[in-house]
Amino acid sequence: MTVIRPSVSAEIFRLQEIERTAAELFRDTGLIDIDRMAVVSLTDHIAAIKAGLSFVCEVDSRIAGFAIGEWQERDAYLHELDVDPAFQKRGVGTALVRAFVDAARATGAGDIYLATFRDPPWNAPFYRKLGFEDVARAAYLPWMSALEESQAAFLDLSTRVFMKLGCG
Numbered sequence: 001m002t003v004i005r006p007s008v009s010a011e012i013f014r015l016q017e018i019e020r021t022a023a024e025l026f027r028d029t030g031l032i033d034i035d036r037m038a039v040v041s042l043t044d045h046i047a048a049i050k051a052g053l054s055f056v057c058e059v060d061s062r063i064a065g066f067a068i069g070e071w072q073e074r075d076a077y078l079h080e081l082d083v084d085p086a087f088q089k090r091g092v093g094t095a096l097v098r099a100f101v102d103a104a105r106a107t108g109a110g111d112i113y114l115a116t117f118r119d120p121p122w123n124a125p126f127y128r129k130l131g132f133e134d135v136a137r138a139a140y141l142p143w144m145s146a147l148e149e150s151q152a153a154f155l156d157l158s159t160r161v162f163m164k165l166g167c168g
């Protein structure tokens with residue numbers, strides 16, 4: 001049975017483990033240095049839980065994936081989405097994005113944003129299928145530029161794209 005529900009703090013280490021193993025998908029892409037990457041911190045996970053924007057997907061009582069986010073004023077930002085490799089390509093990621101979007105909308109989100117890689121089929125093309133659209137650089141909000149600036153030391157920004165799902 002598949003269930004999506006809010007995460008609890010006792011699960012954070014499992015979520016960090018999922019993020020680490022899910023990242024293996026990028027190993028041969030040259031986009032991330034998998035062996036040196038940092039996972040989402042305990043502090044950021046706790047903040048996402050407090051913000052009401054942290055969800056897990058359980059498949060037969062095993063946590064298979066998660067989606068976490070934060071509020072940027074009235075907009076919701078989908079910060080991280082990962083599915084355990086043992087459960088990938090079975091619709092878990094799609095269900096988590098939909099649950100995140102539904103929860104953000106139910107809380108009155110303006111728009112929903114995320115940042116991802118442009119090319120891998122499980123990144124921007126995956127989100128496009130779910131209705132997200134690319135955000136042109138000229139339309140970046142101040143927090144987006146600040147976020148990119150903070151990522152410039154470890155990501156090639158030319159490989160990245162912000163995407164938006166309007167709620168209007």
Ligand SMILES: CC(C)(COP(=O)(O)OP(=O)(O)OC[C@H]1O[C@@H](n2cnc3c(N)ncnc32)[C@H](O)[C@@H]1OP(=O)(O)O)[C@@H](O)C(=O)NCCC(=O)NCCS
Binds near residue numbers: 025082
């Ligand atoms: C992105 C991710 C969460 C998707 O989770 P998932 O449960 O495997 O996704 P779904 O089963 O819902 O797949 C939906 C669609 O995405 C695409 N997709 C997903 N994984 C793919 C892969 N490995 N290769 C190619 N396409 C893929 C397919 O188009 C798929 O549709 P289809 O099943 O009709 O072919 C998962 O691939 C993951 O954890 N990746 C590593 C971390 C990551 O990239 N996170 C997102 C960062 S913004």
